[in-house]
Amino acid sequence: MASTQAASIPAGMENFTVGLIGMGDMGRMYAEKLSEAGWRFCLFLKKNIEILRNGHLVSRASDYIIYSVEAAFIDRVIAQYGPSTKMGAIVGGQTSCKSPEIAAFEAHLPSDVYILSCHSLHGPGVDPKGQPLVLIQHRAPDEALHKVEAVLSCLQSKFVYLTAKEHDRITADTQAVTHAAFLSMGKAWHANEQYPWELSRYIGGLENVKMNIMLRIYSQKWHVYAGLAILNPEARDQVAQYAKSVTELYKLMLEGNLEGLKARIYAARDKVFFGPSKTWANRPLLEASILTSFSLGTLTAETPARPNNHLSLLAMVDCWAELGIVPYDHMLCSTPLFRLRLGVTEHLFRNTEMLDETLRTATEDKRYRSDDLEFTFAARGWAECVTLGHFETWEKRFVSTQEFFQPRFADAKKVGDEMMKKVQASMDENLKLDEK
Numbered sequence: 001m002a003s004t005q006a007a008s009i010p011a012g013m014e015n016f017t018v019g020l021i022g023m024g025d026m027g028r029m030y031a032e033k034l035s036e037a038g039w040r041f042c043l044f045l046k047k048n049i050e051i052l053r054n055g056h057l058v059s060r061a062s063d064y065i066i067y068s069v070e071a072a073f074i075d076r077v078i079a080q081y082g083p084s085t086k087m088g089a090i091v092g093g094q095t096s097c098k099s100p101e102i103a104a105f106e107a108h109l110p111s112d113v114y115i116l117s118c119h120s121l122h123g124p125g126v127d128p129k130g131q132p133l134v135l136i137q138h139r140a141p142d143e144a145l146h147k148v149e150a151v152l153s154c155l156q157s158k159f160v161y162l163t164a165k166e167h168d169r170i171t172a173d174t175q176a177v178t179h180a181a182f183l184s185m186g187k188a189w190h191a192n193e194q195y196p197w198e199l200s201r202y203i204g205g206l207e208n209v210k211m212n213i214m215l216r217i218y219s220q221k222w223h224v225y226a227g228l229a230i231l232n233p234e235a236r237d238q239v240a241q242y243a244k245s246v247t248e249l250y251k252l253m254l255e256g257n258l259e260g261l262k263a264r265i266y267a268a269r270d271k272v273f274f275g276p277s278k279t280w281a282n283r284p285l286l287e288a289s290i291l292t293s294f295s296l297g298t299l300t301a302e303t304p305a306r307p308n309n310h311l312s313l314l315a316m317v318d319c320w321a322e323l324g325i326v327p328y329d330h331m332l333c334s335t336p337l338f339r340l341r342l343g344v345t346e347h348l349f350r351n352t353e354m355l356d357e358t359l360r361t362a363t364e365d366k367r368y369r370s371d372d373l374e375f376t377f378a379a380r381g382w383a384e385c386v387t388l389g390h391f392e393t394w395e396k397r398f399v400s401t402q403e404f405f406q407p408r409f410a411d412a413k414k415v416g417d418e419m420m421k422k423v424q425a426s427m428d429e430n431l432k433l434d435e436k
């Protein structure tokens with residue numbers, strides 16, 4: 001149990017104790033921020049009996065308990081410690097998918113405790129300041145909400161108030177399809193035993209950012225992405241549609257059907273980017289300089305950059321169009337990595353000349369065929385795994401490719417952090433312009 005109460009603690013909350021169960025990457029980040037702000041808190045490390053002996057003691061001692069454990073374990077962990085929650089305490093979870101978390105709370109918590117969940121929409125390595133932090137006031141009075149706001153204000157994030165259902169819909173809309181695309185990209189390169197930064201056809205422009213995003217996703221823990229896709233019922237349909245879009249577009253490419261491909265992609269573009277709903281801002285999410293300045297490989301005079309068919313990005317927009325998703329509807333509730341993924345896609349679709357060249361390459365240039373074949377297999381493989389709910393297969397698929405790319409994660413992180421800073425600055429600029 002910790003620490004000296006700081007002056008920033010609101011009057012009346014001097015003895016308010018926050019309990020943390022699950023001391024992984026996110027739990028540790030919360031512990032650091034709470035500690036800096038001077039909150040009294042206690043925590044339980046599964047393997048460290050010196051802090052508090054077990055989650056029951058954390059539950060008994062705390063006024064507000066946050067569970068930051070693997071999404072797939074949330075039911076088991078809450079079933080174990082939830083019944084020990086102190087009367088009148090507030091309980092929340094940090095998992096990326098809220099329907100199983102809320103179901104577990106309802107099933108295992110005593111009726112005299114409040115349920116108020118949260119979700120920081122960024123990874124543990126990102127500064128929480130200014131990032132969205134979802135609050136879900138599921139079974140709790142406003143007084144409890146204000147206490148949670150007071151505690152979590154030390155993260156300096158932007159609170160976004162949603163229901164659990166809205167949260168799952170939005171996170172599926174922003175994350176599921178884009179994760180499927182970049183997970184499949186990594187799998188395809190791995191299947192062909194290619195490090196893309198060593199191949200001239202993957203150096204320059206959009207490719208830099210695509211590679212970096214792929215590496216960043218594979219450098220994370222497998223369960224985060226598996227939980228997001230498998231446990232969120234909304235996400236399942238999206239991953240399935242993504243694989244369908246990839247397959248259908250790939251068939252048009254094989255047929256050399258430029259007109260068919262163009263008609264389909266233009267229709268998708270119009271629906272996603274020019275529909276009646278929100279659309280892209282006047283300024284692009286990704287400045288052209290961002291694309292060229294961050295490279296993991298080097299171009300030479302003998303091997304200049306060459307156009308790609310960007311099947312992964314075309315399928316993303318096709319999938320959104322099929323499902324009626326407009327990603328700009330959720331910008332206030334988006335993760336930094338999502339903005340980067342959308343920025344890459346937007347860059348391709350804003351530039352008609354580049355899009356047309358992409359479509360021509362897709363139907364005429366046979367040098368990408370085997371990469372695209374592997375990409376199509378990969379997308380279908382992820383979709384099957386998600387549809388069947390196979391966590392174990394998902395883990396094996398992810399970890400084998402993670403091992404393949406491991407040596408490049410440190411470099412990719414440095415480059416990726418810089419890219420995200422630039423995207424954030426560009427987003428802030430857009431928001432300021434919108435407010436004028």
Ligand SMILES: NC(=O)C1=CN([C@@H]2O[C@H](COP(=O)(O)OP(=O)(O)OC[C@H]3O[C@@H](n4cnc5c(N)ncnc54)[C@H](OP(=O)(O)O)[C@@H]3O)[C@@H](O)[C@H]2O)C=CC1
Pocket residue numbers: 021022023024025026027044045046047055068069070071073077094095096097119120121122123124221223224227
């Ligand atoms: N990483 C990310 O980008 C984000 C993750 N999230 C969500 O936050 C949650 C945590 O993720 P993250 O911190 O990254 O994952 P980690 O794997 O780093 O942390 C999970 C932690 O939970 C602990 N744990 C598991 N079971 C128990 C138990 N019975 N009692 C106590 N502790 C337990 C694990 O301990 P041990 O290792 O000893 O098993 C581990 O330390 C997940 O649900 C994830 O979806 C949300 C936002 C972003």
Ligand SMILES: O=C(O)C(=O)Cc1ccc(O)cc1
Pocket residue numbers: 095096120121122123175224228335336337338
């Ligand atoms: O992939 C993304 O969009 C990320 O920014 C990382 C991430 C993964 C899981 C979450 O619950 C929240 C953020």
